[in-house]
Amino acid sequence: MRTDQFDEEFRKKLLDLHPGTDEDEVExxxxxxxxxxKIIPLIPWSKYLIYAAACSSLVASLLYNYVQFNxxxxxxxxxxxxxxxxxxxxxxxxxxxLTRVDTIYVNRYINTAxxxxxxxxxxxxxxxxxxxxxxxxxxxxSQQTELAADPDSLASxxxxxxxxxxxxxxxxxGPNENKFGKSGLMINHSADSLLSPKGNLSDKIFxxxxxxGQKNSGGSTEKIYRTYANDLTRxxxxxxxxxxxxxxxxxxxxxxxxxxxxxxxxxxxxKKSATYSQKKKTFGADWxxxxxxxxxxxxxxxxxxxxxxxxxSLLGEVRLSKKWSFQTGLRWLDIIGDQYFTAExxxxxxxxxxxxxxxxxxxxxxxxxNIEENYQLLQLPVSIYYHHYLDRNWALRFGLGTDxxxxxRNKITFDYKENNTSFxxxxxxxxxPVGLLNNITLNAGVERYWNKFIFRVSPFATLQTRNVVYxxxxxxxxxxxxxxxxxR
Amino acid sequence: MEKMISKSDCILxxxxxxxxxxxxxxxxxxxxxxxxxxxxxxxxxxxxxxAKSISLRYAANIQEAEELINDGFLKVFVxxxxxxxxxxxxxxxxxxxxxxxxxxxxxxxxxxEQVSMEGVEISDCSSDILSEISAQEIxxxxxxxxxAYRMAFTLFVIDGFSHKEIADMLGIQEGTSKSNLRxxxxxxxxxxxxxxxxxxxxxHWPNRGFNAN
Numbered sequence: 002m003r004t005d006q007f008d009e010e011f012r013k014k015l016l017d018l019h020p021g022t023d024e025d026e027v028e029x030x031x032x033x034x035x036x037x038x039k040i041i042p043l044i045p046w047s048k049y050l051i052y053a054a055a056c057s058s059l060v061a062s063l064l065y066n067y068v069q070f071n072x073x074x075x076x077x078x079x080x081x082x083x084x085x086x087x088x089x090x091x092x093x094x095x096x097x098x099l100t101r102v103d104t105i106y107v108n109r110y111i112n113t114a115x116x117x118x119x120x121x122x123x124x125x126x127x128x129x130x131x132x133x134x135x136x137x138x139x140x141x142x143s144q145q146t147e148l149a150a151d152p153d154s155l156a157s158x159x160x161x162x163x164x165x166x167x168x169x170x171x172x173x174x175g176p177n178e179n180k181f182g183k184s185g186l187m188i189n190h191s192a193d194s195l196l197s198p199k200g201n202l203s204d205k206i207f208x209x210x211x212x213x214g215q216k217n218s219g220g221s222t223e224k225i226y227r228t229y230a231n232d233l234t235r236x237x238x239x240x241x242x243x244x245x246x247x248x249x250x251x252x253x254x255x256x257x258x259x260x261x262x263x264x265x266x267x268x269x270x271x272k273k274s275a276t277y278s279q280k281k282k283t284f285g286a287d288w289x290x291x292x293x294x295x296x297x298x299x300x301x302x303x304x305x306x307x308x309x310x311x312x313x314s315l316l317g318e319v320r321l322s323k324k325w326s327f328q329t330g331l332r333w334l335d336i337i338g339d340q341y342f343t344a345e346x347x348x349x350x351x352x353x354x355x356x357x358x359x360x361x362x363x364x365x366x367x368x369x370x371n372i373e374e375n376y377q378l379l380q381l382p383v384s385i386y387y388h389h390y391l392d393r394n395w396a397l398r399f400g401l402g403t404d405x406x407x408x409x410r411n412k413i414t415f416d417y418k419e420n421n422t423s424f425x426x427x428x429x430x431x432x433x434p435v436g437l438l439n440n441i442t443l444n445a446g447v448e449r450y451w452n453k454f455i456f457r458v459s460p461f462a463t464l465q466t467r468n469v470v471y472x473x474x475x476x477x478x479x480x481x482x483x484x485x486x487x488x489r
Numbered sequence: 490m491e492k493m494i495s496k497s498d499c500i501l502x503x504x505x506x507x508x509x510x511x512x513x514x515x516x517x518x519x520x521x522x523x524x525x526x527x528x529x530x531x532x533x534x535x536x537x538x539x540a541k542s543i544s545l546r547y548a549a550n551i552q553e554a555e556e557l558i559n560d561g562f563l564k565v566f567v568x569x570x571x572x573x574x575x576x577x578x579x580x581x582x583x584x585x586x587x588x589x590x591x592x593x594x595x596x597x598x599x600x601x602e603q604v605s606m607e608g609v610e611i612s613d614c615s616s617d618i619l620s621e622i623s624a625q626e627i628x629x630x631x632x633x634x635x636x637a638y639r640m641a642f643t644l645f646v647i648d649g650f651s652h653k654e655i656a657d658m659l660g661i662q663e664g665t666s667k668s669n670l671r672x673x674x675x676x677x678x679x680x681x682x683x684x685x686x687x688x689x690x691x692x693h694w695p696n697r698g699f700n701a702n
Contacts, residue, residue, distance in 0.1 A: 007674065008646045010619040014627040015546055015647050022537040030533050031526070033559040034566050354552030358559075361597070 029353075032470070035434045036411065296320055299455065299485040303330075307461070307479015309337040314382065318485060326386045331379065332404065336471045338374030344415075347372050355415075359429040363417045370424075372415040376433070376471035379408040384442065394451065398459060400444035406435040409471065433470060440465050446481070453487040511535070514578060522569055533562060539579060540586050546643045547590035549632050561589040587648060591658050594640055618681065618688040630680050638673035641666050 297320035305312035314332035321327055341347040344355040360369055384402025391397065413429040446459020463477040509516035509528050517535075520528030540558050548554035564585050572581055619627075631639060640659060644650045645666075652670075656663040681688070 004674070007619070011627060011631070011677075012647055014619070014622070014624040015631065016542075018542050018545070018624045018628060020538055020541045020545065022534065022541065024534075026537060027530055027534045029555075030537065030559055030562050031530050034529070034563045035526075037559075037563055348552070354556060357552060357556040 036431050298488040300488060301455070301483060301485030303332075303481055303483040305332065305334065305461075305479060305481050307463075308474070308477050310477065310479065311335050311337075316382075316483060316485065324388050324390075326388065328382070328384050328386060328400070328402075330382055332382050334378040334380055336376040336378065338376055338471065340374070341372040342370060344369035344372065359413050360415065360417065360427055363427065364419070367417045367419045369415055369417045369427075372413065375412045375414070377410045377412060378406055378435075378471065381405040381407055382442070384444065386444070388448070394449060396448050396450070398444065398446050398448050398457065400442075400459070402442050402444070403438060404440055404442060404463070405437050406439055407437075409433040409435045411470070436467055436469070439467055439469055444481070455483070455485040455487070457481070457483040457485070459483070515574065518569065518572065518574070518578065521566065529566065532565075536579070536582055540582060543583060543586040544590065545628060546631060546647055547587070547594070547640065549636065549639075553593075557586065557589050557593055560593070561586040564589060583648075587644075591640070594636055595660065598636070618685065621688050622681070622685060630677055630684070633680060634673055634676055638669050638676060641669035642673035642677075645670050 299316075299318040299320070301316050301318075303314040303316050305314065312332050312334035314330050316328060316330035318326055318328040339350075341350065341355075344360070347353070347355040355372065356363060356365070356369060363369060382402060382404045384400045386398050386400040389397040389399070409432070411429075411431050411433050415427050415429075416424040417427055418424045440463045442461055442463045444459045444461045446457055448455055448457040448459075458480065460480045461478070463479075465472050465475050465477075509520040509525070509531070511517065511531050514535075517528050517531050521532055537558065540561055541554060544554040544557035544561065545551070548557055561582075565582060568585075572578070622630075631642065634642060637659075641655060644655045644658070645652065650658070652663045652666040655661075655666040659666070661669075
């Protein structure tokens, strides 16, 4: 047989070989390449953009609502202050009638010659000529007339309305309004709306001028005021009383010319309201406002122990309400994997060549022993909890959440030796591909409140929603101990 | 037109996912470039058999072959961007698998037992006896060869490399490659005689021109 024939026979035989493959083998190869090569699925930048935008929106929304909430309180105070002012304006007529408004009627009936009045300008002289018959329809007494004539005594008598009371003055024309109106008392009309219907003559001073039936023009009113003011100035002995009376008259004068808006000058508005009204006006995101103000913040640490796993976590918790809370944090989890006595046992159980995969540098004549597999995970636990209070300090807690896997690593340790000499230690470490959402975690436990601390013990059960290399079983059980401190 | 489409794809915020068909290899490869796990599994599923047939020839056992397959596919996916679509994928994969086997051989060369051919009986072989042996048995015989012989024999006989290329790839002398090949043939003949004595006795083998390179 020639060499080329020999080769051809071998070639044909070997090229005819078509070994089959199964799905396990495919999965094994794929796991190998995903764990050893950087060929994990890419997340496109657009997704990062969307996630970043969503997170930014969420943070901005929370921030906006918080700022809005603070701003709204100020606005509500302002609105209530305005409301109080408006209501104060609305109730002024009643208040004014009872406490503030006095009507002064001063009738000056001058029967003597007007030039004499003009020359003397003294009230007592004019008072002597007051016609009591004309006063009669108003049921005034002589004393009242005198009071009306004498400003000082008038002031002392009418405590409510004059300077001692420090209140305002108003004028009413009275039943013979037309008469006085024609004689130029336009101010009477303007003051009419301010008067109480119960106003009687005892606290009213008629200020009018009737110069023998002579009709006064509108301008004579001012003259009267002026004259009356002069009279007050001259006849009063007490300077303070005089000044106040003049001020009142000036006010009267001003008031008579401003007949259109009688209400506002009497309004005293409180500067600031102590409390805002119970019916608050809302500005959107109502659901968030009470929560923001009542949210409690907790921080603390936890320790996890379960079926072949140990972990520690840093936690943060937000109390959404008295009974609901949201917890998140960072957890480092160490999962104890399978253990094998020898590389051969490993090969028998897993179908993999341990030496080739994890210990290529160990000579074939060396024994590989005590193989241990460990998995280390960095997780982001996210859970929502319901708290059922048993009493003030004790509560039951029920939670539902998931553990988002951020990072996972496979660590294999083993020993190798040659001919019963000393052991050498070897290890292998590789990053594993992680799926973000892997499991659902159920919690039920008890918690104890002590001052600002919360102590918790809660058993948990974790259901794997997808196959992962570090959990061989679908369910994992364990318990968690947590200590949290209340920040606010 | 293709350039225009690719440009517009770049502008799009959300790139359309590249759907692949298992029958369409180019679509699978494109999806693999986007690191689509399903496409990666599909590619592995389609070519594991082929990769295994290559690896088994260069490996001493099935475990070693699996390791070669793992490393070979890892190289495939890592270097998939460099793949030239004008060339057949199978040829590219074959080249990678052979290179992986050579790398493995060179890496583990110091642990390989040096086999001496002293004492090996040189005899002739008949084509009839080879036709009686199955492909799996032939493969087992090849796998039982020492690594240096197996590499030289497989590279020269099965994959068709010249001695010069083999010498370059394995980092040995061309003469060493020739001698390894000759010794591999002798070793195979001896193994046939040992493991298949009934066939050896059944056929009469003329002893001519067997040791020619």
